[in-house]
Amino acid sequence: MMRTFLKRHGLKLVIHLGALVPAVVMALQLARGSYLDPIRQMTTASGNTALALLGLTLTCTPLARLTGFRAVLRVRRPLGLYTFSYAALHLLIFAGWDYGFAWDLLIPALFTQRFVLAGLAAFVILLALALTSTRGWQQRLGRWWKRLQRWVYAAAGLVVLHVLLLSKTPDKALRYGIVLVLLLVLRWVPARPSAQGASSAPVTKD
Template sequence: MKLAKLLNGSTIFWIKVFIHGLCIGWASLVFNQAAYDQLGGDPVEALLHFTGISAFNLLLLCLCISPLAKLLRASPLMKFRRLLGLYAFAFASAHLLTYILFELQLEWYLLGSEIVKRPYITVGFLAWTILLLLALTSPKAAQRRLGRNWQKLHNWVYPAGGLVALHYIWSVKSDILQPTLYIGLLLILLFFRKDKFISATYWFNTKRS
């Protein structure tokens, strides 16, 4: 209850300002380092890792919000979930654009063949597509239009998290310790929301039939 009281309108506003500043400032710093060739011997790989791991971190933080709000009885924490989710999508989009710009050299037609030929790109692109759909339907207006289907649709954040984890571990060539730790954390978060995960899978199957 004490935390809920601390999270008043002013506190929430300044925490959101901090989140904006951290995400935008951090991204600006790293891309500025890339522009001045200060990211080591393989700046493209460094950018891909930075944008990808940032997206995963923000997605995990987003998934932490609801369990924490229930555990701490602090419902105002839910006010940060949408913002973190949108920044997760923003970094995931930066990850995809970095790949298209530097790896594919803006040869957009190659993207389709890469998605088909490389399983880790396939699952990564599927995850990005889900995040895109969730970002587009995140406004309050979309929530009102979709009604009950809005929550069913946004339960797809859980399969998206699984696809991101799979993309991460498949893209690593040698050291899998860090991806394994991330997957372990994701599994813990999914365990707390296993009912939502099952609901998302059921909704998808009913739509197909």
């Protein structure tokens, strides 16, 4: 019985537990005062986690298509929602902790700094995708739902731009950009026969 449970839910368990690890590590580091610059280091840590989770989310579809391993499609939605959660934490630290919700500073910060604009645009897309990720919205939007969810690639592109615009050197953004292009290209690779229709499997299917 335990074996069937793990076989059915093992991957989801790993995702749910794994996605919480960065938050726990951040909370512990903060609590014991081991961040020398907590604002910047927590901003970076939450941002990097969101980025890594976004990469994993985008890997699900190509992985299912190429290997026929369709179980990964069932963790696509939780991965996407965790991505959104860390992005929201990232934004909250920036606006609330760093800038103290001081709108007289935040509004100029948004319009004079393109990296903020790119990051916020990516967040707005992720917010829309998170809100419409439920089964109800999937049915309401019908065929438009899938088109909407494909905007995740635009969000990922904006995130790469965000990293490029805020870094002193471009190498990190270039690495992420290459990974993103690779993931996009993999969508055009024909699916394995055994996995026909894998990419069209409903994301919310449990």
